[in-house]
Amino acid sequence: MNQGFLAERLGRYLRLVESERDALGELGEAERLVPRGTVLRAEQASARELYVVERGWLYSSILLPDGNRQILSIHLPCEFAGDAGMPWDKAPFTLIAATDAMVRIIDKAALRALFERHPRLGLLLYTLAQAERVALADRLASVGRTSAKARVAALICDISSRLRAGGEDVTHGIPLPLTQEEIGDATGLTAVHVNRMMRQLAEEGLIARTHGRVHILDETRLAGVANHIDRFATIDTSWLPTG
Amino acid sequence: MNQGFLAERLGRYLRLVESERDALGELGEAERLVPRGTVLRAEQASARELYVVERGWLYSSILLPDGNRQILSIHLPCEFAGDAGMPWDKAPFTLIAATDAMVRIIDKAALRALFERHPRLGLLLYTLAQAERVALADRLASVGRTSAKARVAALICDISSRLRAGGEDVTHGIPLPLTQEEIGDATGLTAVHVNRMMRQLAEEGLIARTHGRVHILDETRLAGVANHIDRFATIDTSWLPTG
DNA sequence: CGACTTTTTGAACGGCATCAACGACTGTGG
């Protein structure tokens, strides 16, 4: 699996042929280790590359002039990071490592070559970009129109189902290596209120917490209060060309 | 410009060659007239197609179980609508006409053919999808981390700069054919509070309002209270293959 | 152990929601 993080991710959605696997394997130029808390790429920094998370978690965020921060999305292993910056030569967001992490660096030019030589993979990447857009839209609905408790629940549900989609065993709790401050920045709340909502979810028997991990006790009810829809579970690639 | 809405839009970012223009012209199968308030496509409805707005405004929204609604994005003339639904066979959002509108219908299969025959256009579509994702992220930051006044201001700035990017003359005010209820659903506020914030923006001399139109009096200050960044003005396609 | 970050809890405040009512406008049918 050494050269295969990208192929593994894309292979979840499409049966890849040999030449496609090879092309994906050659895509990444270099790896980079990013210790927890480090800025991998700052807003407005030059952005000629994108990343694939190989280990650890990253997140992208925007800093507002008044010092407020919004975390836009969390990037789990095997997912892209920084790909939303493609349309610009300066990064629109800041990328930070939530845990010690390892990323593989992919150059824009390499992505261009991939689209030209493997249009089918291009179409798949397009499709996945649209799926990310929908994920962001779901978060917008959560932040714009639901209560604090629902937002925190939604974050937990989202991470859980993405970890599960990534093949991780979720039955014995999931890691949640984010400070309550970070959870607040992701959900549009203060750290103080995040704390209260987590406690409330625990008191209601929906989750249990143990230093850095969360155990989902009642998945159905939690998804209910969160208004969660697991969209990534049902991605339809049947209309893509066959390899 | 009869066959060229898509070519016109994409031509803003890339100098298209003849064969590409032809391919884009043949992409749309049919047109459809959508009167104001009509649902073009409901959440969960079968979704084998996407749309290009030819006239009028649409918006996509999610309806929460409690009856709350979040408007996710507004689709202006020459923009795509429903393209975020590509990864699924059921539509993730509802598409509604904000004004009487005309859309051109594009089949998923036609898009697939476009990617295969014109990888460069595929890459451009991928890039634009990422740009839409960033626009959504900016809205998330607005809704999650700014005041009611800032959110309303941001909506006005966003629409204004997109209309301008579309070639519309913005100096004598912009149309805003949305009810305050709809503006509230887009910004995560109630219609009542939208009203108050609009009045406040007017009292502060930032905007002027006349039935259905808004005049931006002080663009710099308005962009300031909105934390607005005009990202679409600077899309960089220099790394794409040359035609 | 000491400095720092993170979590937790309490008390008081405020922005936005909620509820309610009225006015302005639009279209429709008599």
Next chain:
DNA sequence: CCACAGTCGTTGATGCCGTTCAAAAAGTCG
């Protein structure tokens, strides 16, 4: 041309959810 209904905009009064401020407890790392 007017009566009427329906939608939308406007304004006031009240209340609650989440913020802000403050401080202590618990965890982490040198």
